[in-house]
Amino acid sequence: MKYLCLVYLEASKLHAVADRECMACGDGLRQSGMLLAAEPLHPVETATTVRIRNGAMTVTDGPFAETKEQLAGFYLIDARDLNDAIQIAAKIPPAREGSIEVRPVRELQP
Amino acid sequence: MTAVDPIHETVNAVYVAESRRVLATLIRLLGDFDTAEEALHDAFRAALEQWPREGVPKNPRSWLVSAGRFKAIDGLRRQSRFDQLDEGAAAAEIAVAPEAWNDEETVEDDRLRLIFTCCHPALAADAQVALTLREVCGLRTEEIAQAFLTPAPTLAQRIVRAKAKIRDARIPYQVPAREELPARLDTVLRVIYLVFNEGYTASSGSVVTRHDLSGEAIRLGRLLVDLLPEPEAVGLLALMLLHDSRRAARATRDGDLILLEDQDRSLWNRDQIAEGVRLVREALAAGPGAYAIQAAIAALHAEAPSTAATDWAEIVGLYDLLRRSDPSPVIELNRAVAVAMRDGPAAGLALVDAILDRGDLRDYRLAHAARAELCRRVGRVVDARQSFERALALTRQEPERRFLEKRISNLAETR
Numbered sequence: 304m305k306y307l308c309l310v311y312l313e314a315s316k317l318h319a320v321a322d323r324e325c326m327a328c329g330d331g332l333r334q335s336g337m338l339l340a341a342e343p344l345h346p347v348e349t350a351t352t353v354r355i356r357n358g359a360m361t362v363t364d365g366p367f368a369e370t371k372e373q374l375a376g377f378y379l380i381d382a383r384d385l386n387d388a389i390q391i392a393a394k395i396p397p398a399r400e401g402s403i404e405v406r407p408v409r410e411l412q413p
Numbered sequence: 414m415t416a417v418d419p420i421h422e423t424v425n426a427v428y429v430a431e432s433r434r435v436l437a438t439l440i441r442l443l444g445d446f447d448t449a450e451e452a453l454h455d456a457f458r459a460a461l462e463q464w465p466r467e468g469v470p471k472n473p474r475s476w477l478v479s480a481g482r483f484k485a486i487d488g489l490r491r492q493s494r495f496d497q498l499d500e501g502a503a504a505a506e507i508a509v510a511p512e513a514w515n516d517e518e519t520v521e522d523d524r525l526r527l528i529f530t531c532c533h534p535a536l537a538a539d540a541q542v543a544l545t546l547r548e549v550c551g552l553r554t555e556e557i558a559q560a561f562l563t564p565a566p567t568l569a570q571r572i573v574r575a576k577a578k579i580r581d582a583r584i585p586y587q588v589p590a591r592e593e594l595p596a597r598l599d600t601v602l603r604v605i606y607l608v609f610n611e612g613y614t615a616s617s618g619s620v621v622t623r624h625d626l627s628g629e630a631i632r633l634g635r636l637l638v639d640l641l642p643e644p645e646a647v648g649l650l651a652l653m654l655l656h657d658s659r660r661a662a663r664a665t666r667d668g669d670l671i672l673l674e675d676q677d678r679s680l681w682n683r684d685q686i687a688e689g690v691r692l693v694r695e696a697l698a699a700g701p702g703a704y705a706i707q708a709a710i711a712a713l714h715a716e717a718p719s720t721a722a723t724d725w726a727e728i729v730g731l732y733d734l735l736r737r738s739d740p741s742p743v744i745e746l747n748r749a750v751a752v753a754m755r756d757g758p759a760a761g762l763a764l765v766d767a768i769l770d771r772g773d774l775r776d777y778r779l780a781h782a783a784r785a786e787l788c789r790r791v792g793r794v795v796d797a798r799q800s801f802e803r804a805l806a807l808t809r810q811e812p813e814r815r816f817l818e819k820r821i822s823n824l825a826e827t828r
Contacts, residue, residue, distance in 0.1 A: 304583050384585040385535055386593075407582040 305408035306388040311372040312401035319400045343376035420465045427473045435477045437523035446576045456481035525588045525640045532601040533584050540575035541604045644696045648705030651692035655711035658685035670816040674720035686715045706735045725755035742773035758790035778807035
């Protein structure tokens with residue numbers, strides 16, 4: 304079962320955890336076969352939001368809602384169940400600075 | 414069928430005694446709450462049809478599990494969506510020897526699995542409570558809604574959402590491992606205590622106690638102690654029994670609150686106190702957990718012949734111990750009241766004022782009520798009135814409102 308672990312951090316804490324530590328975490332998970340993908344993101348100021356409304360594309364600066372914490376990166380993991388996913392999420396280093404949202408991945412229905 | 418039909422009565426009795434166990438096992442075998450619930454109903458329907466013809470089976474529970482499982486798999490096949498189901502249902506297809514669900518230990522584990530799953534920390538607190546009462550205790554959605562003064566559709570939605578999360582996020586159906594157990598057990602105990610408190614001191618509404626919920630919480634507490642005799646579970650059961658022992662003395666016939674010091678102690682349930690005290694000793698022997706300490710305090714109250722003859726020094730000491738493991742302002746407030754009883758109202762008042770000055774408990778009605786009472790005892794009538802009025806503005810419970818109004822009008826008389 305796949306889970307997407309979304310890393311949320313306040314702007315001031317985007318660099319609170321050293322890249323080196325995050326790389327080590329990713330390597331460890333990859334070696335155990337539980338990591339499918341993981342990437343850090345640039346700050347939310349660099350984001351662009353795309354929507355299609357009435358067939359026309361609109362592009363706006365930034366995300367729709369301003370929130371205190373922003374999406375800072377993600378880990379796509381393969382875990383047995385939610386308990387395992389929570390255990391893994393707890394090991395993601397920014398968990399101690401911000402929060403990790405664990406979301407089960409849904410299968411598309413053909 | 415008529416009411417005198419003995420088979421019908423037997424099926425009803427088996428339902429009351431076994432339906433929760435059968436459900437817990439079916440959830441494990443079928444891997445899904447909704448499928449298991451449907452299977453449970455199908456199994457009992459089959460019992461009503463077949464038992465009059467074939468006689469009541471020697472082991473009704475395993476008959477029901479077996480029938481439920483068969484009906485579920487049959488139903489799934491007929492809907493020809495069997496191949497889309499996840500492993501849980503697929504596992505059910507594998508022939509399992511009947512011993513696998515006859516086994517007492519596995520079946521009791523299923524009940525624990527159900528409790529821990531309903532109280533999983535990934536579920537919202539109100540969903541944990543609703544799900545536990547419905548799935549573990551077998552209460553109907555309407556009954557739970559009524560007890561919590563929540564509209565039934567809201568409550569039903571809460572349960573549906575929680576079950577969807579269990580399924581979609583794959584919350585496992587298992588008893589937590591040893592290293593996870595303390596934290597997970599805390600959640601279970603909190604859910605049980607919340608149910609108890611809602612029954613014992615309803616947070617809103619027109620009556621002081623809703624016995625159905627307190628009784629349900631005590632039954633849950635007993636079940637948990639039977640299945641998993643951890644010291645804190647024993648401590649919580651003791652605490653609930655000791656609090657509940659005073660139920661008959663806590664309110665007048667008209668539903669007015671009676672303070673501990675004014676209660677008729679002959680109305681306290683002595684059997685429940687004896688059991689509570691025995692359980693406190695058992696729990697404390699294994700180490701002083703937060704519930705066991707609170708139960709020990711309740712036991713000192715329960716065994717005292719009057720408020721004056723209560724061992725307040727010991728109670729203050731127990732609150733000190735409690736404060737160390739759980740440094741909450743509410744515990745500090747309770748300790749302050751005990752200090753007032755030990756050292757006089759002025760000493761207690763100073764502590765209560767310090768808590769309120771810090772800004773903690775500013776919106777907690779009982780903090781203002783305690784301050785008012787202590788002010789009254791030291792003769793500060795104006796301050797007492799002010800605090801009673803603050804408490805009155807914060808309460809949402811009708812008997813408490815009446816009680817506080819009476820205290821205020823009594824103040825006027827003493828002037």
